[in-house]
Amino acid sequence: MTQHRSSLIQCPNYTEAHNLTRVSEFHLMTLSEDPDLQPVLFGLFLSLYLVTVLGNLLIILIISSDSHLHTPMYFFLSNLSFSDICFISTTVPKMFMDIHSQSRVISYGGCLMQMSLFIFFICLDDMLLTVMAYDRFVAICHPLRYHSIMNHHLCGFFIFVSFLFSFWISQLQNLIILNFDYFKNTEITNFFCHPSQLLNLSCSDTISKNVVMYFVGAISGFLPLSGIFFSYYKIVSSILRIPSSEGKYKAFSTCGSHLSVVCLFYGTAIGDYLASAASDSPGNSTVASLMYTVFTPLLNPFIYSLRNKDMKSALWRIQNRTK
Numbered sequence: 001m002t003q004h005r006s007s008l009i010q011c012p013n014y015t016e017a018h019n020l021t022r023v024s025e026f027h028l029m030t031l032s033e034d035p036d037l038q039p040v041l042f043g044l045f046l047s048l049y050l051v052t053v054l055g056n057l058l059i060i061l062i063i064s065s066d067s068h069l070h071t072p073m074y075f076f077l078s079n080l081s082f083s084d085i086c087f088i089s090t091t092v093p094k095m096f097m098d099i100h101s102q103s104r105v106i107s108y109g110g111c112l113m114q115m116s117l118f119i120f121f122i123c124l125d126d127m128l129l130t131v132m133a134y135d136r137f138v139a140i141c142h143p144l145r146y147h148s149i150m151n152h153h154l155c156g157f158f159i160f161v162s163f164l165f166s167f168w169i170s171q172l173q174n175l176i177i178l179n180f181d182y183f184k185n186t187e188i189t190n191f192f193c194h195p196s197q198l199l200n201l202s203c204s205d206t207i208s209k210n211v212v213m214y215f216v217g218a219i220s221g222f223l224p225l226s227g228i229f230f231s232y233y234k235i236v237s238s239i240l241r242i243p244s245s246e247g248k249y250k251a252f253s254t255c256g257s258h259l260s261v262v263c264l265f266y267g268t269a270i271g272d273y274l275a276s277a278a279s280d281s282p283g284n285s286t287v288a289s290l291m292y293t294v295f296t297p298l299l300n301p302f303i304y305s306l307r308n309k310d311m312k313s314a315l316w317r318i319q320n321r322t323k
Contacts, residue, residue, distance in 0.1 A: 009011040011108075016182075023107050024107065024108050025106065025107050025111075025186065026105075026106050026107075026111050026186045026187075026188050026193065027104045027105060027106075027186050027187050027192065027239040028098060028104045028105075028106055028188050028191055028192065028193075029104070029186065029187075029188065029189050029191060029286065030095075030098065030099075030104060030191070031095075031099075031191060032075070032287065035086065038099050038102075041099055042096060042099045042100060045092060045095060045096065045099075045294070046096060048294055048295075048298055049093075049096075049294075050086060051298060052084070052085070052294075052298040052301075053085050053088070053089075054295050054299050055301030056081035056082070056084050056085045056299070056300070057081075057085070057304075057305060058301065059077065059301050059305070059307075059311070060078045060081050061076065061081060062311060062314050062315055062318060063075075063077065063078045063314075064078065065318060065319060066318065068310065068313075068314060069310060069311075069314055070315075072135050072150040072155050073135050073136070073139070074310075076128055076131055076132045076135060076154055076159075077132070077156075077304060079128055079159060079162075080125065080129070080132070080300070080320065081263075081277045081300070081301065083121050083124045083125050083128060084125070084296075084297035084300055085297070086117070087118075087121035087122070087124075087125060087293070087297055088113055088118040088122050088293060088294060088297045090118050090121060090192075090294045091114070091191070091192040091294075092117065092293070094106070094114065094191075094192060094211055095191050095192070100189070102180075105307045105315050106193065107214065111188075111193040111198070111229050112174055112177065112178070112193075114192055115173065115174070115177070115191045115193045115194075115195050116170045116171070116173070116174050116291075117170070118192065118193070118194075118195070118293075119166075119169060119170040119173050119195060119220070120166045120167060120169070121166070121168065122269070123165060123166035123169045123220045124162055124163065124166040124219060124222070125265060126221065126224045126225075126265075127161070127162035127165055127166060127224055129164055129224070129228065129258070129261065129262055129265060130224040130225075130228050130231075131147065131158045131159075131162060132258050133231035133232060133258065133279035134158075134227065134229065134231050135150060135234075135261070136235060136254060136255050136258060137231040137234050137235055138150055139254065139255070140238050140251050140255075141234055141235065141238045155166065160194060169216065169220045170239065172216065173195055173216055173242065176216075177195075177198055177199070177202070180199075180202035180203060182205060183201045183202055184201055184202075184203060185201060186201075188201070189285060189286075190285055190286055190289055191286060191290075191304055192289070192293070194229070194285075195216075196273065197285075217273070221269070224278045225266065228262060228277055232255075232259070235252075235255060238251075239251050239252055245302065246254045247274065257303055257304050257308050260303050261300055261304070264296055264299060264300075264303070265296055268288070268291045268292040268295070268296050271288045271291065271292070272285075272288040272289050272291070272292040272293075274288075276313055
């Protein structure tokens with residue numbers, strides 16, 4: 001076991017000294033202390049992980065192998081599937097190792113790396129959903145100019161900016177955490193290094209923590225969400241001007257899968273953020289994090305495959321070619 005370096009210092013706005021630890025490792029929370037449940041949990045989450053990875057890989061394979069899907073919308077969707085694979089891989093494999101080895105320890109460097117990757121792929125998902133909303137806006141509001149606007153150069157630029165923005169946000173959060181040298185304890189009440197919980201453990205005043213959380217949340221969440229709202233405001237306004245109900249349904253149906261994924265992503269994200277930042281119950285925080293980190297990337301392939309006629313037609317064509 002790695003030794004901790006401890007020192008007695010006084011936190012800002014505290015009237016008495018606290019034993020604070022300059023840590024070299026953290027201890028994650030287990031999903032269950034019952035030994036009989038460990039194999040069940042291991043098998044359950046391994047199955048969910050494999051289904052998520054294979055489902056998103058299938059979407060990437062279908063899009064890359066069918067020329068009918070070589071369009072901006074499906075180009076962004078393949079990148080979203082890749083991001084979802086990486087997103088779930090930042091937290092769940094470590095949970096497998098903890099269940100198998102009965103160990104809850106993660107090094108300080110490993111914790112920062114996991115947190116950084118977690119934030120990076122959250123922001124990447126966020127940015128890709130925003131770009132996909134803009135793509136739907138152009139397709140519905142400017143259909144005659146769609147191919148000239150959404151050209152290969154603009155699509156590549158959007159992907160580059162999404163990766164660059166996500167990297168900047170993740171490194172910004174890392175730099176903020178690195179400025180907190182001391183922590184009140186090493187117990188993280190979640191199955192991975194959640195950014196808001198690391199902030200809560202740090203030896204800094206409440207105002208500083210809130211400023212950091214709201215600032216990063218506003219940049220990484222509010223700005224992209226504003227872009228999505230603006231795009232759908234324009235989309236709905238354009239659809240309402242269509243005279244026939246059949247035309248309205250056809251136009252709105254092209255947004256159905258994307259809108260479902262947006263609601264799922266932001267619904268679970270807000271729940272996870274509120275539970276981790278405000279809830280005193282570790283169980284509530286863990287359930288919210290599981291919904292966000294496991295079930296969101298799991299359900300995305302099913303939403304796009306079951307609700308999308310183009311994807312089902314492409315899968316049918318691939319099956320016929322294989323036969």
